Amino acid sequence: MVAAIDPAAALAPQIYAQLRASIIQMRLMPGQALSEKEIAGQFGASRQPVREAFIKLAEGGLVRILPQRGTFVVKISLRAVADARFVREAVEVATARTCCRVATEKDIARISAILDEQERVAARADNQAFLALDERFHHALAEAVDCEAAWRVIENGKAQMDRVRYLSLPGATPRSLLVEQHRSIVDAIARRDERAAMETMRVHLREIFLALPALAEQHPDLFENDSLPLHAEEMSHATIAALGSSVSAVG
Amino acid sequence: MVAAIDPAAALAPQIYAQLRASIIQMRLMPGQALSEKEIAGQFGASRQPVREAFIKLAEGGLVRILPQRGTFVVKISLRAVADARFVREAVEVATARTCCRVATEKDIARISAILDEQERVAARADNQAFLALDERFHHALAEAVDCEAAWRVIENGKAQMDRVRYLSLPGATPRSLLVEQHRSIVDAIARRDERAAMETMRVHLREIFLALPALAEQHPDLFENDSLPLHAEEMSHATIAALGSSVSAVG
DNA sequence: CCCGTCATACTACCATACCAATACCGGTCC
DNA sequence: GGACCGGTATTGGTATGGTAGTATGACGGG
Structure with a gap:
């Protein structure tokens, strides 16, 4: 599912790019919940870079972050x-x-x-x-x-x-x-x-x-x-x- | 210099808004270095929300983040x-x-x-x-x-x-x-x-x-x-x- | 006097721990 | 049987410590 990432380079941009592609290509379906912890586990990283990736995705209108509730792939609007x-x-x-x-x-x-x-x-x-x-x-x-x-x-x-x-x-x-x-x-x-x-x-x-x-x-x-x-x-x-x-x- | 912020609400967006206004209104001058630690101190917050504010500012082309070097207000280009x-x-x-x-x-x-x-x-x-x-x-x-x-x-x-x-x-x-x-x-x-x-x-x-x-x-x-x-x-x-x-x- | 070298003091970045708020679910009372 | 209610698990947000990398400046050799 997730391509390998380079642990030496900055993690946040790599995670962002991967998630972005997955969302656009509909591998991550609209409405699906994205857990910081779970994604971090998949990439073998901590929550922090994942969180930063989420923020950038939210800026582009690809995910929606609901405080204390969850982050979701936005439905097609x-x-x-x-x-x-x-x-x-x-x-x-x-x-x-x-x-x-x-x-x-x-x-x-x-x-x-x-x-x-x-x-x-x-x-x-x-x-x-x-x-x-x-x-x-x-x-x-x-x-x-x-x-x-x-x-x-x-x-x-x-x-x-x-x-x-x-x-x-x-x-x-x-x-x-x-x-x-x-x-x-x-x-x-x-x-x-x-x-x-x-x-x-x-x-x-x-x-x-x-x-x-x-x-x-x-x-x-x-x-x-x-x-x-x-x-x-x-x-x-x-x-x-x-x-x-x-x-x-x-x- | 910095207006008061609401410690109950999310800190990152508030810090972002303040810094953004300060940069646009030229209170933070082009070329000036912005230290995560120093800004955090000014707002009475930790470095993490400041870092997220920096990222959003960088997306808008208002600051430039140089890894392991520093974050700087971009000069007018x-x-x-x-x-x-x-x-x-x-x-x-x-x-x-x-x-x-x-x-x-x-x-x-x-x-x-x-x-x-x-x-x-x-x-x-x-x-x-x-x-x-x-x-x-x-x-x-x-x-x-x-x-x-x-x-x-x-x-x-x-x-x-x-x-x-x-x-x-x-x-x-x-x-x-x-x-x-x-x-x-x-x-x-x-x-x-x-x-x-x-x-x-x-x-x-x-x-x-x-x-x-x-x-x-x-x-x-x-x-x-x-x-x-x-x-x-x-x-x-x-x-x-x-x-x-x-x-x-x-x- | 000038140039290479190394110690130091930063930096952004990542990992971890903690917090407050929300959702979920089982039990209880009406 | 249905509506309310509280304990619990999970969430995003924040604080903090540690790491690797970079500029800086003092020192020592040429």
Whole structure:
């Protein structure tokens, strides 16, 4: 279950990284209780580093610490996912826009190479590898605009959203479509077409709305009992559906 | 120096809040070393809660923890400020845009009332109160779109930027202009004019570029020895200056 | 006079022990 | 039979001691 850790290096960051991955990949299920003592035992460490890992997880909205009661993996919340998606869209649309201005040809080549690899992987069943390349793609965009802080925010948003994707695999949006969207974004950046880059990114990041409601119904025990916030509700189902299947319309 | 804390409540969050405020308000100067033991003594607590406060401060980029060496208040970094500003602009422009769609008349009235109060305070010398109302204004926008996560990101960005503002007070951009910009944003939202709301917010958040270079020269000991990142450099001085004095052009 | 070396005084980090508050469960009373 | 109640186990929060690693400065050799 838990990979080996290096007892010489700092323990807290390692424990944090392991738990974070386990939560995102749904190996630790929403609602599950995490005991400081138990986790510490699994890692062969004391409670202190585990506690620090919990605090960092709580900051990212992956666990909830209830004083004197327990620490729990947060259930998937429509509100939390939509909120995270909102800020992610904001930052990543701005990133795409700025890419059009400052990305070098070398940057674009590097990003394009990632997509080539992702295309190859998309054919296989290896979902893990596919999502890793998805992460590399979005990371590369942030690197092209030279903004570390942007990536950290995007990463946080991705965490909430990826949990949904791990839940919905292998169905939902076909991987080939996602790669196509990625390609459209890079093409727009290469053309220095800000409007297209922004709109294509927007469409790409709203895909999640297509699968989300059905998943919530399908797994009521894994979802918080809440509803979409205002900023997400304003997107009617019709609008979302139209966006989801009209990538070419903006290209 | 340190305000009293409630020994019954959890100590770590209180210590965190106090230190955070002290750093932003430049009572703890950039570069200064923070000793776990010493801070613990000042608060009458043990080192453990102080350590947790340090970790949270490090996440927000306000201190830097060097293992086995010490924890230091980060110097003001042109890169860090510009990066934080970039994501803040992204999120807050998106917030303003969404406000145009979902903000109710009541929301707008509430925000407008904040500006009335800020107008009154702007005349006085009370910079602390002015900045508190600035915070309330931007917070109210995030509340109108019903996105908690957005506010947290904005808050983080504000921390880096407010430190600069505390350094530059009382000069730089006159407070009256800032309030005017606030008012322009609300007016645009009330008119449901997305483009104007976004552009006005953009201009507002780029004001900091006007004072930043001069401050860095003026206080070399308080600034990290780095330069603006790509995404900020692409804004030439001319462009920034033009934006800074052309609020009415977009209104 | 300058440079390498070692003792010392810090540091953050981890482990352990203790505390207060909450949840759970068995018994008791209505 | 159901509702209340108290003992007990477990939780996160805090305090404290110990460890490994790093800067510093004094000392001794070149």
